[in-house]
Amino acid sequence: MVLHKRLDYGFNGYQVPPMPRATRSARRRVTFRRRDEDNQMCAFDLLATLAGEILLEKESSPTSSNTSKENDQHACVKNTQESEDKLVKIEPSNQGSGDGRVLISETVPQAYDRKHLSKESPLTQNNGHSGFASVATTDSSESFVDEKLVNGKNKDDIQSFASKVDFGISGYRDSGDCTLDCESKIMLRDVLHKNGKVSIGTGADMCSLEDPKFWDGKPPALVSSDGKVKVPLCGDHIPHSSFPAGRDDVKIVSRDDDENSSGCTRPSMTKKSIWPVSRIADRRIKKILASKYWKVSPKLKDEALLNFDGDFKPICHNRKGCYKRQRSQMNIPFKKRKFFECSSVSNSDRWINCDGKFDSPEEGGASGSCMKMNGAIGTSSSVGQHPSILSRDSYVKLRIKSFRVPELFIEMPESATVGSLKRTVMKAVTTILGGGLHVGVLLRGKKVRDDNKTLLQTGISHDYNPDALGFALEPSPSKNPQPLCPRDSSHMLPCDMLQPLTSYLSDSAGAHQGTCHASPELHVADLGNFIESDHDSAPSPPHTPVDKSTRDSKALVAVPEINVKALAVVPVHQRSKQSEIAQRRIRRPFSVAEVEALVQAVEKLGTGRWRDVKLRAFDNAKHRTYVDLKDKWKTLVHTARISPQQRRGEPVPQELLDRVLTAHAYWSKQQAKQQLKQHPEPCLLI
DNA sequence: TTTAGGG
DNA sequence: CCCTAAA
Numbered sequence: 001m002v003l004h005k006r007l008d009y010g011f012n013g014y015q016v017p018p019m020p021r022a023t024r025s026a027r028r029r030v031t032f033r034r035r036d037e038d039n040q041m042c043a044f045d046l047l048a049t050l051a052g053e054i055l056l057e058k059e060s061s062p063t064s065s066n067t068s069k070e071n072d073q074h075a076c077v078k079n080t081q082e083s084e085d086k087l088v089k090i091e092p093s094n095q096g097s098g099d100g101r102v103l104i105s106e107t108v109p110q111a112y113d114r115k116h117l118s119k120e121s122p123l124t125q126n127n128g129h130s131g132f133a134s135v136a137t138t139d140s141s142e143s144f145v146d147e148k149l150v151n152g153k154n155k156d157d158i159q160s161f162a163s164k165v166d167f168g169i170s171g172y173r174d175s176g177d178c179t180l181d182c183e184s185k186i187m188l189r190d191v192l193h194k195n196g197k198v199s200i201g202t203g204a205d206m207c208s209l210e211d212p213k214f215w216d217g218k219p220p221a222l223v224s225s226d227g228k229v230k231v232p233l234c235g236d237h238i239p240h241s242s243f244p245a246g247r248d249d250v251k252i253v254s255r256d257d258d259e260n261s262s263g264c265t266r267p268s269m270t271k272k273s274i275w276p277v278s279r280i281a282d283r284r285i286k287k288i289l290a291s292k293y294w295k296v297s298p299k300l301k302d303e304a305l306l307n308f309d310g311d312f313k314p315i316c317h318n319r320k321g322c323y324k325r326q327r328s329q330m331n332i333p334f335k336k337r338k339f340f341e342c343s344s345v346s347n348s349d350r351w352i353n354c355d356g357k358f359d360s361p362e363e364g365g366a367s368g369s370c371m372k373m374n375g376a377i378g379t380s381s382s383v384g385q386h387p388s389i390l391s392r393d394s395y396v397k398l399r400i401k402s403f404r405v406p407e408l409f410i411e412m413p414e415s416a417t418v419g420s421l422k423r424t425v426m427k428a429v430t431t432i433l434g435g436g437l438h439v440g441v442l443l444r445g446k447k448v449r450d451d452n453k454t455l456l457q458t459g460i461s462h463d464y465n466p467d468a469l470g471f472a473l474e475p476s477p478s479k480n481p482q483p484l485c486p487r488d489s490s491h492m493l494p495c496d497m498l499q500p501l502t503s504y505l506s507d508s509a510g511a512h513q514g515t516c517h518a519s520p521e522l523h524v525a526d527l528g529n530f531i532e533s534d535h536d537s538a539p540s541p542p543h544t545p546v547d548k549s550t551r552d553s554k555a556l557v558a559v560p561e562i563n564v565k566a567l568a569v570v571p572v573h574q575r576s577k578q579s580e581i582a583q584r585r586i587r588r589p590f591s592v593a594e595v596e597a598l599v600q601a602v603e604k605l606g607t608g609r610w611r612d613v614k615l616r617a618f619d620n621a622k623h624r625t626y627v628d629l630k631d632k633w634k635t636l637v638h639t640a641r642i643s644p645q646q647r648r649g650e651p652v653p654q655e656l657l658d659r660v661l662t663a664h665a666y667w668s669k670q671q672a673k674q675q676l677k678q679h680p681e682p683c684l685l686i
Numbered sequence: 687t688t689t690a691g692g693g
Numbered sequence: 694c695c696c697t698a699a700a
Contacts, residue, residue: 627688628694
């Protein structure tokens with residue numbers, strides 16, 4: 001007998017605990033070691049890494065705090081009065097060794113009222129809360145029988161049950177008095193709704209759970225519905241004025257499984273300010289990005305939100321430091337590098353120097369530009385510009401609050417522990433985040449494709465329209481935007497495209513650094529989890545749609561044959577070629593001047609001293625690594641040897657090519673001599 | 687981290 | 694330009 005459970009985790013925010021100094025290097029080491037097989041450098045990776053270990057502890061508590069419920073009202077489409085709350089708390093463990101361990105605890109609802117399962121629950125019908133958050137859920141056919149994780153009650157009570165978990169993690173707000181400096185906690189609130197969906201909201205700030213402020217302003221991201229959710233779509237332009245003052249988080253969710261459901265979590269309301277439904281209704285709904293999520297199966301559509309909201313900002317103190325850093329990155333595959341770059345978590349606001357990828361000496365324009373990322377580990381995105389800062393220092397301040405995580409599946413034997421489930425989820429999230437997301441930048445609705453342009457050149461830095469700038473997470477680069485689903489889905493898990501989501505600048509005009517301004521929260525991706533429970537404790541291939549008598553077959557989903565053991569985690573996300581390409585550095589052909597400099601340096605230093613060559617001739621060209629120079633020399637030699645007709649690209653003066661050959665020959669001879677000295681008679685065999 | 691070399 | 698073994 002096989003039952004399937006389905007959980008959708010929405011990450012509504014993410015609080016990165018302050019990273020102990022000592023663990024930074026450790027994290028970095030880990031980062032470096034990562035290979036392709038674990039393409040999982042991401043926020044959670046960071047968290048896990050810095051934490052060293054994730055402890056999962058489960059504590060039972062029938063209900064959650066009242067404050068949590070308050071939040072439900074904001075975030076849930078339905079009336080959440082009857083919902084059960086489940087709290088998941090992640091917090092760094094400061095006790096003991098101070099190794100920064102992360103504790104995840106959750107409070108699981110004990111009771112579940114079956115009457116809430118009614119599909120026709122009036123609460124789901126466009127009630128006044130629909131505007132706050134909405135997440136389409138599965139239709140009845142997708143329902144799964146929930147066994148224990150959700151209700152722990154008589155399963156027969158539940159005919160059709162889909163559990164949805166919205167996993168929210170929220171970061172701190174600038175204006176909040178609880179910052180990363182405080183005792184940092186990541187709180188995930190898991191709300192079990194009557195329809196069987198569980199929403200996990202997030203703590204908005206670092207305050208402790210007991211602190212009523214904790215949930216304030218950070219509503220649980222998603223609300224399950226019976227399948228129909230009406231909400232403003234992503235990309236819907238929301239007039240700034242529509243945002244109640246003080247709103248600082250807007251969740252944007254978009255899904256197009258059935259093309260009928262997508263949602264935006266509007267800025268969560270404080271208790272005093274409730275978003276008027278009418279406004280939402282009036283709002284023009286427009287879908288900006290239509291690509292699909294990665295999906296495991298067409299049936300699994302629930303979504304999850306992931307919000308990151310921490311601070312990360314590596315700094316480059318000086319040029320030397322920059323070079324050091326650059327060098328250190330060279331061994332990191334770019335896709336991981338991205339996360340690495342954003343992985344530094346600090347308690348104070350700092351700026352990211354946009355070196356390397358953002359500017360080049362030649363371009364110069366953006367050299368002075370910095371971005372402040374206030375949000376998530378690497379990927380954040382709500383944005384706010386600060387013209388005042390901009391005009392004075394040529395800084396562009398951007399704020400990205402959250403991203404959504406692509407859907408993925410988790411498969412575990414029933415005998416697996418909850419702890420391992422949690423770890424698995426963590427791993428899955430990590431995987432999906434680290435697997436090659438691509439950030440797209442939209443300016444005034446148009447995609448900015450040229451990565452080499454500076455913020456100034458693109459107009460980003462001087463467009464004060466808060467709605468002008470948007471970010472989107474995409475599974476793959478623009479090269480092949482359409483078919484994002486890898487063809488090689490021989491895998492049991494078909495994969496949907498990740499739906500790029502866009503966040504638009506909310507109005508932050510007049511906002512100053514350190515203040516809380518309204519800015520949309522961007523949900524970047526969907527994380528769906530597919531949990532299968534096999535009633536035979538033996539981890540046999542689970543795919544038998546089960547138990548036709550007692551359970552509604554609808555609640556069961558057949559799963560392709562697969563070894564459960566082998567697939568503790570089955571991330572839907574497969575590293576597609578597109579994403580690979582997306583991660584590639586942009587091609588920057590060497591100019592003749594650069595070739596000249598290279599040739600000159602090599603003539604002087606010889607081949608085989610590429611670091612010196614780099615320092616000597618390309619020290620200020622941050623985008624040219626010594627590996628690049630070596631490669632260029634290689635191609636130069638090759639170019640010099642082939643006929644001019646065969647050469648491509650910008651023609652290199654023959655004179656230079658001749659020097660290349662000469663130098664190459666000379667230094668090759670030198671190397672041979674050197675080797676001969678060291679090994680006078682290397683090999684007499686033959 | 688740097689070098690060297692294949693892809 | 695990427696990746697990685699080897700130094």
